[in-house]
Amino acid sequence: xxxxxxxxxxxxxxxxxxxxxxxxxxxxxxxxxxxxxxxxxxxxxxxxxxxxxxxxxxxxxxxxxxxxxxxxxxxxxxxxxxxxxxxxxxxxxxxxxxxxxxxxxxxxxxxxxxxxxxxxxxxxxxxxxxxxxxxxxxxxxxxxxxxxxxxxxxxxxxxxxxxxxxxxxxxxxxxxxxxxxxxxxxxxxxxxxxxxxxxxxxxxxxxxxxxxxxxxxxxxxxxxxxxxxxxxxxxxxxxxxxxxxxxxxxxxxxxxxxxxxxxxxxxxxxxxxxxxxxxxxxxxxxxxxxxxxxxxxxxxxxxxxxxxxxxxxxxxxxxxxxxxxxxxxxxxxxxxxxxxxxxxxx
Amino acid sequence: xxxxxxxxxxxxxxxxxxxxxxxxxxxxxxxxxxxxxxxxxxxxxxxxxxxxxxxxxxxxxxxxxxxxxxxxxxxxxxxxxxxxxxxxxxxxxxxxxxxxxxxxxxxxxxxxxxxxxxxxxxxxxxxxxxxxxxxxxxxxxxxxxxxxxxxxxxxxxxxxxxxxxxxxxxxxxxxxxxxxxxxxxxxxxxxxxxxxxxxxxxxxxxxxxxxxxxxxxxxxxxxxxxxxxxxxxxxxxxxxxxxxxxxxxxxxxxxxxxxxxxxxxxxxxxxxxxxxxxxxxxxxxxxxxxxxxxxxxxxxxxxxxxxxxxxxxxxxxxxxxxxxxxxxxxxxxxxxxxxxxxxxxx
DNA sequence: TTGTAGGCGTTATCAG
DNA sequence: CTGATAACGCCTACAA
Numbered sequence: 001x002x003x004x005x006x007x008x009x010x011x012x013x014x015x016x017x018x019x020x021x022x023x024x025x026x027x028x029x030x031x032x033x034x035x036x037x038x039x040x041x042x043x044x045x046x047x048x049x050x051x052x053x054x055x056x057x058x059x060x061x062x063x064x065x066x067x068x069x070x071x072x073x074x075x076x077x078x079x080x081x082x083x084x085x086x087x088x089x090x091x092x093x094x095x096x097x098x099x100x101x102x103x104x105x106x107x108x109x110x111x112x113x114x115x116x117x118x119x120x121x122x123x124x125x126x127x128x129x130x131x132x133x134x135x136x137x138x139x140x141x142x143x144x145x146x147x148x149x150x151x152x153x154x155x156x157x158x159x160x161x162x163x164x165x166x167x168x169x170x171x172x173x174x175x176x177x178x179x180x181x182x183x184x185x186x187x188x189x190x191x192x193x194x195x196x197x198x199x200x201x202x203x204x205x206x207x208x209x210x211x212x213x214x215x216x217x218x219x220x221x222x223x224x225x226x227x228x229x230x231x232x233x234x235x236x237x238x239x240x241x242x243x244x245x246x247x248x249x250x251x252x253x254x255x256x257x258x259x260x261x262x263x264x265x266x267x268x269x270x271x272x273x274x275x276x277x278x279x280x281x282x283x284x285x286x287x288x289x290x291x292x293x294x295x296x297x298x299x300x301x302x303x304x305x306x307x308x309x310x311x312x313x314x315x316x317x318x319x320x321x322x323x324x325x326x327x328x329x330x331x332x333x334x335x336x337x338x339x340x341x342x343x344x345x346x
Numbered sequence: 347x348x349x350x351x352x353x354x355x356x357x358x359x360x361x362x363x364x365x366x367x368x369x370x371x372x373x374x375x376x377x378x379x380x381x382x383x384x385x386x387x388x389x390x391x392x393x394x395x396x397x398x399x400x401x402x403x404x405x406x407x408x409x410x411x412x413x414x415x416x417x418x419x420x421x422x423x424x425x426x427x428x429x430x431x432x433x434x435x436x437x438x439x440x441x442x443x444x445x446x447x448x449x450x451x452x453x454x455x456x457x458x459x460x461x462x463x464x465x466x467x468x469x470x471x472x473x474x475x476x477x478x479x480x481x482x483x484x485x486x487x488x489x490x491x492x493x494x495x496x497x498x499x500x501x502x503x504x505x506x507x508x509x510x511x512x513x514x515x516x517x518x519x520x521x522x523x524x525x526x527x528x529x530x531x532x533x534x535x536x537x538x539x540x541x542x543x544x545x546x547x548x549x550x551x552x553x554x555x556x557x558x559x560x561x562x563x564x565x566x567x568x569x570x571x572x573x574x575x576x577x578x579x580x581x582x583x584x585x586x587x588x589x590x591x592x593x594x595x596x597x598x599x600x601x602x603x604x605x606x607x608x609x610x611x612x613x614x615x616x617x618x619x620x621x622x623x624x625x626x627x628x629x630x631x632x633x634x635x636x637x638x639x640x641x642x643x644x645x646x647x648x649x650x651x652x653x654x655x656x657x658x659x660x661x662x663x664x665x666x667x668x669x670x671x672x673x674x675x676x677x678x679x680x681x682x683x684x685x686x687x688x689x690x691x692x
Numbered sequence: 693t694t695g696t697a698g699g700c701g702t703t704a705t706c707a708g
Numbered sequence: 709c710t711g712a713t714a715a716c717g718c719c720t721a722c723a724a
Contacts, residue, residue, distance in 0.1 A: 055398050069426075070422060071419075071423045073417075083443045087443070089573050090457075093441060094439065110393065111396075116397050198368065283599050285630070296417075
């Protein structure tokens with residue numbers, strides 16, 4: 001059905017070697033033959049077979065990316081970033097939805113190996129030893145996105161979670177808040193858990209605010225429903241809280257929702273700052289102030305980095321990308337007077 | 347680096363033909379040799395090279411999917427569905443973010459052809475002739491997701507947009523609303539535009555409600571920002587509206603936001619029903635009532651269908667999947683009395 | 693039950 | 709400047 005290099009050679013009355021040279025613009029042919037060949041290519045609508053090329057070159061110009069959830073607002077931005085980098089560099093990307101499942105992840109690793117992808121991206125989840133061993137055996141480069149490996153020196157690109165959390169809380173403090181609670185998601189999470197908690201506590205300490213463990217409340221995940229539940233939990237354990245740092249936008253929006261249901265007005269009665277700056281942050285009511293991580297960029301920078309490694313242009317160092325406070329409408333300025341007034345109420 | 351079939355053959359002291367037979371479990375070997383070969387495979391950690399296989403079989407077990415925006419809540423669910431079908435059938439999927447760009451789409455079509463994918467999924471956008479011609483030349487099956495081609499009989503999987511809109515409006519009417527407006531997105535959109543408008547109008551007519559063109563308001567897209575703007579526009583053109591049908595959840599949530607800003611309470615003063623049932627519908631304030639389309643399913647059914655065609659098991663007919671009204675909290679019951687009371691106010 | 697050999701579409705190394 | 713030809717890793721007649 002599809003024309004092959006042989007067809008082109010025959011049509012142009014040259015050898016396949018010559019066609020190949022022209023295709024890969026290597027030296028060794030006259031202008032005339034080149035034009036003849038080019039014409040043959042056009043009329044036959046010839047396009048080289050990447051599979052055959054891959055076989056001999058041992059390069060497929062294909063990347064594999066493993067994400068826990070293809071459709072989450074978080075991962076999908078990462079995906080888009082990777083895709084963009086791949087596109088501009090002439091690579092394709094195979095997406096693998098791991099569903100947080102070990103067997104599914106291993107399955108994909110095997111497929112990706114069989115398909116001889118040139119490199120791997122691994123996102124969000126922690127890189128288990130079993131995965132890493134398998135990847136080592138594949139012998140392809142790997143870069144981590146929005147996550148980091150503790151024991152090994154695998155290149156990664158992410159934000160400084162501890163610092164970002166610190167800045168979020170510092171922002172609250174700068175706005176005059178002194179009674180601040182935190183809705184942490186799953187504290188076992190190596191990236192979104194402890195580091196953000198540490199940042200929260202450090203910010204409190206650095207500004208001479210007292211800290212008690214009950215100011216932090218934990219959940220199984222970082223979801224909207226957890227946010228709803230956890231806000232109530234947090235409020236019941238602490239009196240007089242005026243601001244809250246939520247470890248994800250979903251948690252924050254869930255908190256927003258719970259606040260609304262219990263008659264608390266945001267930001268008048270309670271300020272909330274989120275984490276991530278997903279699309280939903282713009283669309284919540286009121287629009288959510290949050291500390292944003294550049295997810296698309298993390299993806300594209302990571303993709304570029306991986307391709308650089310593949311093509312040996314590579315600095316293979318981890319990279320921390322800057323985060324940023326996105327001011328919207330869920331954090332209020334809190335004057336001293338206001339604070340006292342509020343105390344009276346309670 | 348990686349072991350080949352030849353290495354296995356040598357290690358097991360058989361010919362590569364025998365190894366191949368065992369790999370593809372075809373008849374023609376004794377149990378003993380099989381076990382010997384299997385052991386060799388294990389110890390060498392051999393995995394077949396899918397590139398070589400693809401070259402000879404002319405099958406890559408790879409699908410290509412073209413989506414306008416990888417990271418939109420809408421497309422990403424479709425993606426996940428396709429991915430899931432592919433995974434269960436042993437296929438991989440290459441994702442292509444077209445960014446609504448013609449050249450980018452054509453670029454992708456070319457690489458997908460070069461990489462010899464076994465089939466194509468095309469989503470959301472209209473299938474331009476240039477795309478279709480190129481795909482025909484590729485000679486691979488195609489299925490359309492959440493869109494449909496008018497002139498040709500290409501298999502598709504989608505919802506009945508006209509019917510879904512009709513039901514949304516009928517639902518509003520059943521709740522006692524008689525003054526209903528519509529926020530349409532881009533009316534040029536072949537799928538999300540006119541069909542939903544038609545459904546809206548038809549529902550009104552079938553229930554003997556008057557209809558005037560100004561009850562519908564249009565925007566450039568289906569976005570949150572458009573929703574904000576368009577609600578105000580709609581309200582200014584029509585007095586006494588008690589309910590609104592928005593052609594997308596984003597439009598609806600934008601409308602929610604605008605309503606809030608202008609002091610209108612949803613659903614007490616104004617009811618709103620959306621379209622899509624994206625994740626955001628659960629998380630809006632109040633949670634959005636909407637007519638849901640099963641995006642994940644559309645993706646997975648479409649993926650299965652495509653693979654069926656590839657593997658010649660194929661019924662190649664288009665399929666309409668059922669939509670469903672998802673009742674949440676943005677539509678109020680409207681008694682006759684209430685209606686009159688509201689009229690007095692205005 | 694097993695092995696030999698040709699070929700899938702390219703690239704690359706030789707000669708000429 | 710050009711053309712044979714041997715790989716790449718695998719599958720599959722065809723023989724044995």
